[in-house]
Amino acid sequence: MPLPLYLLAVAVFAMGTSEFMLAGLVPDIAASLDVSVGAAGLLTSAFAVGMIVGAPLMAALARRWPARASLLGFVLVFAVVHVVGALTTSFAVLLVTRVVAAGANAGFLAVALSTAATLVASDQKGRALAVLLSGTTVATIAGVPGGAVLGTVLGWRATFWAIALLCLPAAFGVVKGIPARVGKTPRDTPAHSSLRDEIAQLAMPRLVLVMLLGALVNAATFATFTFLAPIVTDTAGLGELWVSVVLVLFGAGSFVGVTLAGRLSDQRPGTVIAVGGPLLLLGWVALATLAAQPVALLLLVFVQGTLSFALGSTLIARVLYEAAGAPTMGGSYATAALNIGAASGPVVAAATLGTNADDLGPVWVSGLLVTVALLIALPLRRFIAPRVGQAIR
Template sequence: MPLPLYLLAVAVFAMGTSEFMLAGLVPDIARSLDVSVGSAGLLTSAFAAGMIVGAPLMAAFARRWSARISLLGFLLVFTVAHVAGALTTSFAVLLITRLVAALANSGFLAVALSTAATLVASDQKGRALAVLLSGTTVAVVAGVPGGAVLGAVLGWRATFWAIALLSLPAAYGVVRGIPSRAGTAPRGISARLSLRAELAQLAMPRLVLVMLLGALVNAATFATFTFLAPIVTGTAGLGELWVPVVLVLFGIGSFAGVNLGGRLADQHPGVVIAVGGPLLLLGWVALAGLAVQPVALLLLAFVQGTLSFALGSALIARVLYEAADAPTMGGSYATAALNVGAAGGPVVAAATLGTGAGDLGPVWASAFLIAVALLVALPLRRFIAPGVGQVNR
């Protein structure tokens, strides 16, 4: 894989850490800015909303710029937003900086996904996606726990400064590593396609279907991931120090899964869906039944991280294949699918917490979401993945 892909992954790591780090910082922020914990939780909602809305808007806004300029611009805005967040004493200003950072994050990821597809051969988009999204999985494994420790020792503002500093070498990497013509349309596709023509690709049934399936799988992933802590401390009866251990195991599995799924998505997408989907469903059911056993919980955290990201990355890779005729907007379609799932899954999971399922409600929600995805995907598997590297023309 080309070096620029790995440089983009560094930036995705910084942004992924920023996206997930607030989970352990909300109480400290609430005390520091004299707001309720519930109000401080709106920072997460603002970021999620910015990610969902921002992907298509930012990609459309930057579509006439080169990839290098777009990526650098989004990175600089992201950095400034974190500096402002670290300095402010106003909760309202902090809320605005989170929204701005999310818009920049979504724009960067949308352009990066489209750019990644042009840096490799036409039948290696899945592998390119795996390299890029490995930055997110490493953020789950190392960035988020590291941010939590930094925040506990030096305060929440230190994590914002750390993200800003980490973004600077990533920006340098974009300038030095991304070719000036990277991100231009593939041969045979006009680089001057109108925005309307690219948006018209959303009327293609196969593209819409893989976006829906990708969103469902990601929703299932984050439904349980968001509420793993009470499962660890309540259902399994482990101490609070085991929570980061389980999260890291899930993160390590996600790193393995995104690389496995990305590689298989190029040559065997149908196999990933037909085999990985049912195994993922069985894994969620097993977790719901065996979470009271600490050893089973630790093992299944790794397994489910692997299966979730293998299937999810394979489906998102299919989005890039099906959106080949939308060279500047295709990445935003993939980003939107990821973030609709990431925002919607926890909402579905939260609705189950007041039911008889208790702390395991989110796990059953994940199983339900995967079951829905399989009911749609398995009968249409040949339509979703008609052949290696084929796209809907």
């Protein structure tokens, strides 16, 4: 894979750390800014909404700019709003910075995904996606726990300063690694497609279908990931320090998952769906059944991280393939699918917390969402994941 892809992954790491780090900082932010914990929790929702809305808007705004200028601009905006967040004493201002940061994050990822398609051969989009998403998975392994420790020792503002500093090598990598005039269109795509033509791609059934499936699988992933802490401490009876261990295991599994998907999703997407999908469903059922057993919990969290990201990244890679006719907007469609799932999964899961399912309600929700995805995907597997050499249009 080209070096520029790995440099882009550094920026994705910084942004992924910012996206996930807030989970452990909400109580401190609430106390510092004199708001309720519930109100402080809106910072997470604001980021998710900014990601969903920001992906297509930022991609449309940047479609006529050189890729390097767009990526650099998004990284710098992301850094500046974190500096503002670190300095502000106003919750309203902090809330606005999260929305702007999410928009910059979404824009960067959308442009990066589209740019990645021009840096690799036309049949290696899955591998390119895996490299970019590795930045997110490493963020869950190292960035998020590191941010939590930094916030505990030096206060929540220190984590915002750390993210801003992480953006500097990311910006340097964009300047040095991305060619000034890198093409924005794959070799088999018309070079001058209008915005209307690119948006019209959303009327294609196969593109809409793989976006839906990607959103469902990602919703299942984040339904449980968001509420792992009470499962660890209350259901399994482990100490609070084990929460970080479980998050690291999940992140390690996700890294393995995107790595495996990078090797298989280009040539054997149907196999990943047919094998990984049922195994993922069985894993959620096993986790809901055995979560009270610490050893089983630790093992299954790693396994589910692996399967969730292997299947999810394969489906998102299919989005990039099916959106080949939208060379500047295709990355935003993939980003939107990812974040619709990330935003909706926890909302559905939260509704189960007051039921008889209690802390395990989110895990059952994950199983249900994967079941829905499989009921759609398995009968249509040849349609959504054509064999190598078979026309995909």
